[in-house]
Amino acid sequence: MAPAQSNLARSTALLTSMQTKGGAAIVGTLFALLYLRRKLAQAAQDAQDKRGARELLVPTRGRVSKVVIRPTKASTFARHRPLFRKPPPTPASSSASSSKPAPAPAAAGASAQRVGVNREFFRQLGAILRIIIPHATSKEVWLLGAHTTFLLLRTYLSLLVAQLDGKLVGDLVSANGRGFLEGLAYWFLLAIPSVYTNAMIRLLQSKLAISFRTRLTRYVHDLYLDRTNTFYKVVNLDSRIGSSGADQFVTTDVNRFCETLSALYSNVSKPSLDLILFNIQLGRSIGGRGSALLLASYAATVWILRKVTPAFGKLAAIEAKLEGDFRAAHSRLIINSEEIAFYDGAPIEKDILTRAYLRLIKHINSIFKIRILYGMTEDFVIKYLWSASGYCLISIPVFFPKAKKLAQAVTAGSDTSTKVDTASSVALEAASRGDGLSVSQRTQNYISNRRLLLSLADAGGRLMLSWKDLSELAGSTSRVYTLLSTLHDLSGSTYAALPRPADLAPDQPFYDLGSLNGLLVDDAPAAEGVSFDKVPIVAPAPGVAHGGEELVKRLSLRVRPGEHLLITGGNGSGKTAIARVLAGLWPVFEGVVARPADEDIMFLPQRPYLSNGSLRDQIIYPHSYPDFAKSGKTDADLMEILRKVHLSYLPAREGGYDVRKEWKDILSGGEKQRMGMARLFYHLPKYGVLDECTSAVSTDVEGSMYQHAKDVGITLITISHRPSLFQHHLYLLRLTGDHGQWEFTKIGEADQDLSFQKEIESLKSKLAEVESWKARLTDIDDELHFKA
């Protein structure tokens, strides 16, 4: 609260001073109040964000270190959200769209953009840079500063080395032994800072990449695993991330982006700096015309390379997607290994994996082919065109000896080939006759300039090559941007809006994710219970023209404390869908859903989930050990819970509560479900939504667990087909499966009995017909026998 107090003091002082200034005081007071309110809200938000900090124990190299993770502030997300929106549509695309305004999310547009080094790339890069370099004093700026310093130092050292090189050869030519030994001593002295500088450049580049990656990964995790279950929406309510899965984006693409970006910085800044400094240095020796010739040669190079550069960015993005598909296919195999093994499905799974691999390899091979032409041009331009420019410089004083100014340029030489050296020595003699310099001085100049020219060629070459890196960066930038904009949209529940199809009848509802009119109140008082008010239960269909499918028509009901509800209905009638809407996983298209806050309601899904961790972690999930320690509960309490679900033998059998195993492979189907019930008894919520979570448990154990749940005060909302569970509930919601119709009755009520009675009578009348069908069958048999 300290910042809030200091703000208060500042605002009070502001108010006091305002009083003395007559008419302006009222306006000033208003401003001060507004300022105070904003600052207090900010302080409250910051305090809340700090409260969300978590302390993690991370094992590294035999030690466990404590890391405090502070979540990204909500205000930061709010500030960044507009940066990850789709750019305004072009007139052509907007005229083609529907009459309905479409608040479409970002990446749908971003992915449709051409991937390459263009304006959109720089816009996307700018948005991501705001995340990885959050402010002017952040760690990354210091790293960049240190990196740049070492890059400057290396260029300076290269200049010194070039001069020293010239001096050493000059001393050799003039047989100056003392000067030569001195030069050699300087040479070794220079070697020390040079090797240190090179090592630091590599280290700082890696540090920068890791730092970028940490920032991006944490940011992505905060969005992906937020309170609105964005990770679920990415898979179920959106199609942008696609089959390769968010894991590929978060692990591989983010890493590739960060490494390419930090490498690109040194690949661009160092040669650019070299080009400028070496050019200035050389310009002193070779004069304006020599420099102009060199610049013309660079310009021609850039022009040729730009013309022949393929769309490396797009190719890199496709490659990353195909890598993701291949990886996702392997993950599916691991997750479903037992089911696949039971079905003997190895051959078909192998075909699926091989197909995914071949698609990837074919793409990579096609890139190789494209690269041949590019590589040839690149080699030709950088190695041969530039050498030819060097030859031209050398030839001028040989063929035109009067060109005095250029004579000096001649001494620079241009290539490492012996031809160049021969030509240069001819020129050297010609020049020395003209300007009166000694041969040793001329040699010294020649060697220094030649080294500078070679460094210049190398810097230019590297700068050209970095164009390719930049194109590849465009590919990974587009992938990372797609991930971030998808997460921002889904976290803020913004979905792509589609126009109502023209062929949809006017009385047909159109459930589009882009226009949600419903409301989910997820912090209603527990005493109010759970309620649905005219809520259609709709299976969302992202990107499908006809919208989502209505499974249950305008559902209205309320479950108050103690009014246990059983939901039944045929397969696929929408029972689990009701739980999904209640949990906030599927959107509320219309009407109002109200439920208590997260700590008062717990959902047990159809498929039991067992996490990574110890046996204790399985019981207390989704709590972590520190939460357990804080709760004041003990292992004895856990044993009591395990007894209630008939799993008390587990700690002794598995070696205690701390033992860590792959629990999903160890526990049987029924045991996994009973573990789910153990979690319910550990957390003791006021409401429990149990979705067929005891279907593999024997009826007697199931009955005792339901009874215990009621005894400890949990109001049950159960989804089940089992008639044996009727006795534990007060109300029944039956989904009839007839065009989304449903019945809500009190169990044991007259009209419900009537409905069962009707069903029994219909079945009896059908059974009565069986006798007449049997008689007819006998007649036909007799007739056939007679004929034979």
Ligand SMILES: Nc1ncnc2c1ncn2[C@@H]1O[C@H](COP(=O)(O)OP(=O)(O)OP(=O)(O)O)[C@@H](O)[C@H]1O
């Ligand atoms: N993510 C999804 N997107 C679109 N449709 C879905 C999705 N998940 C399920 N559905 C469809 O919604 C319908 C209702 O599914 P739900 O899981 O609610 O059935 P259920 O009544 O619980 O059935 P069961 O008794 O078999 O569990 C099914 O037709 C199903 O195919």
